[in-house]
Amino acid sequence: MSTTLEKSANQKKKEEAMSINSLINPSMESMMTETKPKPIIEIDNVDFYYGATKALHGITLNIEPKKVTAFIGPSGCGKSTLLRCINRMNDLVDIARVGAGQFRISGVDIYHPSVDVIELRKRVGMVFQKSNPFPKSIYENIVYGLRIQGINDKKRLDEVVEKSLRGAALWDEVKDRLHDSALGLSGGQMQRICIARAIAVDPEIILMDEPCSALDPIATAKVEELIHELKTKFTIVIVTHNMQQAGRCSDTTAFFYLGKLIEIGNTEKIFTNPTQQQTEDYITGRFG
Amino acid sequence: MPIEQPTAKKMPVNKMPIAEALRTVQRPTFLGITFDDAMHYFFRGNATVSILVLFLIVIFLFKEGGGFFSQNVQNLEIYRKAGLEYVDIVRTRVDNHRTLGRFLGELRTKQLNLLHGDESALAGYDAAVERFSVTIDEYQGFVSEYTEVATGIKEKFKIGLDMEVAKQNFQREGKFEESGKIVIPEIDFATETQIFRDSVPQIKVIDEKFHTEVNASLESFPAMPSVELQPQLEKFKELVKLHQEDVRTMEKSLTEWNWQKPIPWYETFTSFIFGRNWLTASFWQDWYGIIPLFVGSLIIAILSIAIAVPFAIGAAIYVNQVATRHEQNLIKPYIEFVSAVPSVVWGFFGIAVVGQLIRTVSELGVVSWVPFFPIAERLNIATASCLLAIMAIPTIFSLAEDAIQNVPNAYTESSLALGATKFQTIWIIMIPSALSGIVSAIILGLGRVIGETMVVLLCSGGRIQIPDFSKGLGIFFQPVHTMTGIIAQEMGEVANGAIHYRALFMVGIVLFFISLLLNYAAQQVVKRYKISIG
Secondary structure, eight states, X not given: OHHHHHHHHHHHHHHHHHHHXXXXXXXXXXXXXXXXXXXXXXXXXXXXXXXXXXXXXXXXXXXOTTSEEEXXXXXXXXXXXXXXXHTTXXXXXXXXXXXXXXXXXXXXXXXXXXXXXXXXXXXXXXXXXXXXXXXSBHHHHHHHHHXXXXXXXXXXXXXXXXXXXXXXXXXXXXXXXXXXXXXXXXXXHHXXXXXXXXXXXXXXXXXXXXXXXXXXXXXXXXXXXXHHHHTTTSEEEEEOSOHHHHHHHOSEEEEEETTEEEEEEEHHHHHHSOSXXXXXXXXXXXXX | OTTHHHHHHHSOTTOOOXXXXXHHOOOOEETTEEHHHHHHHHHHHHHHHHHHHHHHHHHHHHHHHHHHHHHHHHHHHHHHHTTHHHHHHHHHHHHHHHHHHHHHHHHHHHHHHHTTTOOGGGHHHHHHHHHHHHTTHHHHHHHHHHHHHHHHHHHHHHHHHHHHHHHHHHHHHXXXXXXXXXXXXXXXXXXXXXXXXXXXXXHHHHHHHHHHHHHHHHHTOOOOSSGGGHHHHHHHHHHHHXXXXXXXXXXXXXXXXXXXXXXXXTHHHHHHHSOXXXXXXXXXXXXXXXXXXXXXXXXXXXXXXXXXHHHHHHHHHIIIIISOHHHHHHHHHHHHHHTTSOHHHHHHHXXXXXXXXXXXXXXXXXXXXXXXXXOSOSXXXXXXXXXXXXXXHHHHHHHHHHHHHTSOHHHHHHHHHTTOOHHHIIIIIIHHHHHHHHHHHHHHHHHXXXXXXXXXXXXXXXXXXOOOGGGGGGGGGSOBOOHHHHHHHHGGGSOTTSHHHHHHHHHHHHHHHHHHHHHHHHHHHHHHTSSOOO
């Protein structure tokens, strides 16, 4: 299935590359020129289909390294779909395919047949909406990503566990029960275990798909604080329904509506002075 | 007011005020019972009836089977009192001697193969074999003679039993006159069995002659023409020495034998549960030992599960994790369709195709190096197991697939998101999480296989014998009989209430307990290891 995906992406590559420049929205272009550092993720005029349904329409946006980028928008607008394209989790869906366009990470087309999807996912970690630690001990959850790479050196694993749990601000809470089941933790702790598990393999990018939607406000605050700290080391892309959350913890915000990117820009600017009417309507709560 | 008008129109005209409605509205009843109550009673009645029927079936099973033990006591008693036991002490030795004779026969065949069919070199060997064989003849004569005596006594006893039954029948019908006419002859076992005690000295004489002749015959064996077979001949000689030791103990057993010695109370149970013979409707002595049937059922079940599990679990993992939707829609119904084929059809298929195929393959020159090939019987454990495996696959597949399906998708997703390969995800995350379900699927598959009747009846060969474990893997190519098979085969031809009839019920009870145990085990596995912590 993934090969057909790659093939179709590959076939269209040339023609798309030629038409990209002409298709870019002029306002977007001005936005791109504003960004100073070289973008780590470039999404180039992407069409995405579930079967015959077109879920994403010509999305083009860039994500800067060591920044938090938030995707916002009403349900069904395609923001999660776009996120899951970045580490090719959509490959798991039989009928899903990228119809046109390119995803580039550091300039490499990730849907190119020569790209190893396993390596891609090692470098692009993901945290899901529902906290989903494995039914194993806390320790085994954290080291899972290393074990599957064949790393079984006890000392190294111990180090990584401590580092990751400290990174996820969880070390003090669980250091005495590392070998208890991860399923015995609270919801917020479980979600931070998942974050720790993701950073244990030392990825460049972490994708977060509504990481706080199942958490209470206190746990949410902790995770948000964590996101803020993680920004120094990782590039974070976060999908959220929670406008305040996007406002609080992201540097850049992209607003999607009905499978289209309506607006992307500095979070402060989007929230205070959006250029598009739809963005303003959504942010002020007039729809969505 | 223009706005309120349409709302007023929509409202039902006759709507009661709430207070009045709560006070007056009643649900329709029939004989004081509402429809909901009636449904409630109906379903409760159904549940009660099914539980009751089940209960009655179990009671019936135990009632019919339970009588076996008292009848078996009688069966064992007459075995002793009529002297059958005495004769069997000698008969065992005669049988052992015959077995040793067969060993020589096999050795001869091997030798002949090495000589390429040249019999001339075997003349000395054959003479010695003949000499060894005849040494038992006098014992044989003794056995034949006293077999008749023992059966005679047993026959008398049986006639007495029949008369007893007839008498009771008359009494039950109120015909006391007729019942009075029946005089049951008393059997004086002391006198009847005196003949056995008198025969002990005779045995002593035969014994001495036996040992000298056996020793002489052993010395008369020439060296084997092929040197590599010599160790086997030496082994034979050692076996004969053991046999002779055994024969020497016989005299002691015969002297000690006493028809009055009581049968211990537990023997009626042990002779059933640990009995190594299932022998019915024989002119000599009936034995109801479940071991050969149990072992047959067990070996067939284990082998078929061993064959079915890799296929079923593999298919379940493939269908659930790897296959495309199109493949899923193709494979799943096909596997489940297998369970719709009637078992008797599989039985036909087993006799006509699988059994023949296994034998044909075993006769090929390519596999002649396998020690137990070519196989003698086309209907054997392997044939039955192959077919049972096919029948067990849908059960195990469906349940295992459910178990895998129940593993939260989130586990698989997050494992893949951490850079695990599909195989690592299946192996490290999915299988351990689904393990309890998979194990219980296997246990239930085992239950299905043990309870299956038609295929084993048709394809297992129907020989009531504990398979010869010394043959290694060759054990799987021997014919056996099973617990389910024996019930199906013999139930139709036994007299209601006879010991044989009750013995079959006992086999049924054993099956019942095995099924109960397996189901319970499956439940426990699921309950206790719902999510396994690794």
